[in-house]
Amino acid sequence: MSQHFELTHGFLPSSSPLKQLPLAFQAWENVAANLPKYLLSTNFRKTIESLPPFPEEQLSAAEEERAMLILSFIGHAYVWGCMPVANTIPANLAKPWCAVAERLQRPPILSYASYALHNWYKIDENGPIALGNIALLQNFLGGIDEEWFVLVHIDIEEKASKALQALVPLQQAVQAHDSKAVLTYLKQLAISITSICDTLDRMPEHCDPYMYYNRVRPYIHGWKNNPSLPNGMIYESCYDNKPQSLRGETGAQSSIIPALDAVFGIKHKQDQLREYLLEMRQYMPFEHRAFLNTLENQPDIRSYVLQQTNDNKDIQQYYNQCIDAIVRFRTTHLKYAALYIQKQHQHESANSNSVGTGGTPFMAYLSKHEQETATFKV
Missing domain, CATH: 1.20.58.480 (Methane Monooxygenase Hydroxylase; Chain G, domain 1)
Known part of the structure; x- marks a missing residue:
């Protein structure tokens, strides 16, 4: 077991998650911050494809989870946010996503660690990590149902x-x-x-069950045993462009x-x-x-x-x-x-x-x- 692993807050990080990456990542942070608005855009995928390189080699260890969070949310928004469902993730997103995932020893997909464990902040910094004093750092569509489900x-x-x-x-x-x-x-x-x-x-x-099923759940699916992506997902310029089958986020x-x-x-x-x-x-x-x-x-x-x-x-x-x-x-x-x-x-x-x-x-x-x-x- 890692000597740095603490149970101060159980499986949550021992200190509040990082809220933002340095200036070099600003273009990606801007997309993540405005994801609910971009998901209404007819050119959302083109917006992602035109983003500048994500300089993952500049990340410190403390920044890796934040990077994994925004890459995972943007990645799932790219796949599920428009129809038809995307079966290929563009290289400018796929390469840093896979690189950061490898450093964290997890697959390049949105997992519970990014969706929940590292996706919160305290409203009152002196207060507890508890309902009523926590909010999400990142959403897909936003709204009370999505927020509450994760909180x-x-x-x-x-x-x-x-x-x-x-x-x-x-x-x-x-x-x-x-x-x-x-x-x-x-x-x-x-x-x-x-x-x-x-x-x-x-x-x-x-x-609300209806809101969860129709507004929250669709964005957290994976690409394994999913009839919408029967052949899995291609991460462009990664894995020799061979499709990968990975599970979606789940409790x-x-x-x-x-x-x-x-x-x-x-x-x-x-x-x-x-x-x-x-x-x-x-x-x-x-x-x-x-x-x-x-x-x-x-x-x-x-x-x-x-x-x-x-x-x-x-x-x-x-x-x-x-x-x-x-x-x-x-x-x-x-x-x-x-x-x-x-x-x-x-x-x-x-x-x-x-x-x-x-x-x-x-x-x-x-x-x-x-x-x-x-x-x-x-």
Whole structure:
């Protein structure tokens, strides 16, 4: 695990994301800042194709995530913002996008890391990272529904920080047979996981299902298992101009639930859906992938909990509270998948309601994992 990786704010960056790149990138920043307006332009793609070179070689390490964010948003706007859908990304966009992605060890596509984790700022710098005090740095069309949809995820990531901070110490306490510490960390986890469920419950407050499906969702699709791009995407002057098939942005690229599954011993049966979730790790920041590997290389705590005698029933009780909270999260997510996607009867291939933005049959995935999680109570 990277020695620089901190869990101060969970999987959010430890300090607020960079708001703007230096002057050399100003033309690209201008397009990103005005993306909702450019998407109404009949010459949007020509505007992108005529942009000056993106000098990615000048980027400092601290600027790479900002560069990835604006290149990814502009890239997806280029592909999905006009009809017909583009199957080739021009070289002036493709080359820096691929170069920055390689430096960040992620694929050149909009992922959860750029869409949510590095896409916020605090309205009051002295206030918390929380709904009511955060806003997005970048939108596609803008508007309250798009803003709220992403902000809910950012609030969840912040609220998960207390849970994530407890995971490694909990594993260490189990190995040391320190039942008092185990109980303390389980209580901390139960409170934190419940709080992320409370935030998820707030999604309908400002994100309307119709608006999500028709105004938010279309821009975050990928080019793998997508009938609108059956042959994938050509990144001009990259990959020998061979088409690439990459997954779209999805909450399955968040590392929170995989981290909890690893520590609590929640295992999903081998099938295509489990393989899909493992594939999603390629789209996570490499520090987050390393953290998941660290957790998974230790024994899960479930066997320890099962061994507790009647004297330590509190440990089993709080373990079960954590499992119940994870089930609650997955149940709510399943409900939203039905409400925000399945029930929206639009038949465009690019916005099919049978496949998620990551290019997978989402209802089967969510339902299966909800049911499997519930079986791990002790």
